[in-house]
Amino acid sequence: MMERTKELNLLVRHAAGKTRKRLNEENRYVMGGKMQTVQIMEETLESESNEIALYFAMSRKAEEEGHTEIANYLRDIAMDEAWHAAEFAMLLGKIKDTASNLEIMLEDEIKTEKEKEEAAKVAISEGNESAFRVFTWSMYGERNHKEGIKEALLKLREKVKSTMTNH
Numbered sequence: 001m002m003e004r005t006k007e008l009n010l011l012v013r014h015a016a017g018k019t020r021k022r023l024n025e026e027n028r029y030v031m032g033g034k035m036q037t038v039q040i041m042e043e044t045l046e047s048e049s050n051e052i053a054l055y056f057a058m059s060r061k062a063e064e065e066g067h068t069e070i071a072n073y074l075r076d077i078a079m080d081e082a083w084h085a086a087e088f089a090m091l092l093g094k095i096k097d098t099a100s101n102l103e104i105m106l107e108d109e110i111k112t113e114k115e116k117e118e119a120a121k122v123a124i125s126e127g128n129e130s131a132f133r134v135f136t137w138s139m140y141g142e143r144n145h146k147e148g149i150k151e152a153l154l155k156l157r158e159k160v161k162s163t164m165t166n167h
């Protein structure tokens with residue numbers, strides 16, 4: 001009898017442990033970004049993205065200083081960092097099918113164009129002319145991206161439509 005109770009207790013404890021473990025895992029999934037690996041990947045995507053900017057800027061500096069070979073190498077590293085960042089963006093589920101990607105980025109470009117315009121106003125009101133210049137220059141860049149993505153979306157939709165009517 002004693003043996004049986006002990007055995008049963010062990011079984012119960014084992015089952016409880018398993019359930020607790022499963023619940024913990026499910027909770028982590030429900031909370032999404034709270035999972036440690038996911039959190040680290042989000043942070044890594046951010047830091048890799050920062051490195052792209054820094055390496056590109058450093059490459060330009062090296063070019064200005066006449067160190068062409070170093071400038072080219074720094075540019076290569078920037079591209080490597082971009083690929084690292086891209087891998088994490090994919091792992092984190094941020095990349096969809098092309099039509100959805102274009103729609104997401106169209107929204108993003110519309111938003112960033114407005115933000116750059118606002119930022120340029122702030123910069124000029126604070127007398128920061130170089131910031132004003134770069135905000136304005138990149139605002140036009142975002143505007144071009146916006147128009148380009150719109151065009152790509154239209155072309156993609158036409159392509160889908162024509163393949164649908166051809167079948």
Ligand SMILES: [Fe+2]
Pocket residue numbers: 048080081084
């Ligand atoms: Fe990296």
Ligand SMILES: [Fe+2]
Pocket residue numbers: 109112141142145
């Ligand atoms: Fe952009």
